[in-house]
Amino acid sequence: MTGELWPVSDVLAFLTGSWRVDRTVRDLAADATGTFTGTTAFTPREDGGLLHVESGTFTWHKVTRPAERTLHYLPGEEPGTAEVRFADGRFFHGLDLRTGRHIADHPCSADLYRGEFEVADAGRWRTVWRVKGPAKDLVLTTEYRRA
Structure with a gap:
C-alpha cells in the first residue's frame, strides 16, 4: 500500500461491518496465480x-469454486487490539493497528506465515501474507474496501 498509514485506535470498532474483498494468490514455486x-x-x-x-x-487454474472461511476476532490484552482465532x-495471530500497520507471524507445521496489515483510511485496508517453507512458497495479497 502506498501513501501514509491511517492509525486505528480500536481495531474491532474499525472492522465492524461489511467489506468487499479482492485477493490475489501467487504460488511462487509453481509460477501460478489465482484470485x-x-x-x-x-x-x-x-x-x-x-x-x-x-x-x-476462488479461481485457480481457470477453475472457479465457492470459497468461505470463518474467524473470530476477540478483544486483545491491550485496549484497541484484537486476538484472531480460527473457527x-x-x-491465529494478534492484531494491533494503532500505528496503522501490524506484522504477525503464524507457524503452521514447518511453514511460516508472515502477515503485514496496513490501513489506508476509514474505508480501505490490506493484508499481505507471505508463506514460506518446505510445503509452500506463496504470497496472498488482499484488498478490503468498505461495502
Whole structure:
C-alpha cells in the first residue's frame, strides 16, 4: 500500500461491518496465480468480539469454486487490539493497528506465515501474507474496501 498509514485506535470498532474483498494468490514455486473475490462481514459477538465470515469465489487454474472461511476476532490484552482465532478456537495471530500497520507471524507445521496489515483510511485496508517453507512458497495479497 502506498501513501501514509491511517492509525486505528480500536481495531474491532474499525472492522465492524461489511467489506468487499479482492485477493490475489501467487504460488511462487509453481509460477501460478489465482484470485478470490467476495465479501467479508464482521458482526458483533456477545463477548465483545467479532465474528468474521468471508465468502465468495476462488479461481485457480481457470477453475472457479465457492470459497468461505470463518474467524473470530476477540478483544486483545491491550485496549484497541484484537486476538484472531480460527473457527475451531485455535490461536491465529494478534492484531494491533494503532500505528496503522501490524506484522504477525503464524507457524503452521514447518511453514511460516508472515502477515503485514496496513490501513489506508476509514474505508480501505490490506493484508499481505507471505508463506514460506518446505510445503509452500506463496504470497496472498488482499484488498478490503468498505461495502
